[in-house]
Amino acid sequence: MRYILLVTGPAYGTQQASSALLFARGLFIVGHHLQSVFFYRDGVLNANAMTIPACDETDIVRSWQTLHQEQGVSLNICIAAAMRRGITDVHEADRLGLVGGNLQPGFELSSLGALAEAVLYCDRLVQF
Numbered sequence: 402m403r404y405i406l407l408v409t410g411p412a413y414g415t416q417q418a419s420s421a422l423l424f425a426r427g428l429f430i431v432g433h434h435l436q437s438v439f440f441y442r443d444g445v446l447n448a449n450a451m452t453i454p455a456c457d458e459t460d461i462v463r464s465w466q467t468l469h470q471e472q473g474v475s476l477n478i479c480i481a482a483a484m485r486r487g488i489t490d491v492h493e494a495d496r497l498g499l500v501g502g503n504l505q506p507g508f509e510l511s512s513l514g515a516l517a518e519a520v521l522y523c524d525r526l527v528q529f
Contacts, residue, residue, distance in 0.1 A: 403434045405519055407528040408444035412461040413454065418447050421529035422464055429472060436523050437475035438465070439516045440508075445483040448476070448508040462505055469507035477511035478504075 406425060410417025421438070428435050440447050452462045469476050483489065483504075490510055491502040504510070520526055 402524040403436050403522065404428055405436050405516075405523045405526045406438045407516070407526060408438060408440045408447060409442045410529060411443045411446040412449075412452055413458070417529040418444065418461050419459065421527075422461060422468070424527065424529070425468060425474070435472065435474050437477055437519055438468075439511070439519070440476070440478040440482075441513075441516075442479075442482055443486070445478045445486055445488055448478045448483065448505050449488050450503045450505040466505055466507040476508045477515060478508055479516075480510040480512060483510060 406421050408418055408421045410421075412418045425435055425438065446452070447462055447465055449462065454460050454462075465476055468474050478488070480493075484493070488504060489497070489499065489502050490504040493510065494500065494502040
């Protein structure tokens with residue numbers, strides 16, 4: 402089966418992101434395909450390269466990046482939600498006259514339209 406995950410919770414403070422990450426890893430163990438992960442609302446905070454967890458916590462932001470590198474999963478974040486929360490890439494930062502971007506490598510700015518299109522090609526959309 403082909404899955405898309407929709408993550409609406411931040412990297413820390415709720416269980417949404419960590420549950421989604423564990424679910425994603427489980428999909429590969431049982432032989433399913435994870436097409437992409439789309440981060441929306443506070444979920445875009447999972448893409449903040451400035452997030453520094455405590456030394457005894459799982460680094461969820463970098464764990465998403467590892468999932469992207471090892472499994473080729475697309476990590477898309479809603480550009481509108483990201484901009485509202487102060488997350489941008491270098492290109493958008495330059496365009497807006499900001500000092501720099503803070504989008505974690507491996508994540509891409511995207512739109513809800515791209516999510517809607519991706520849903521057409523998957524079997525399941527699971528929201529966290």
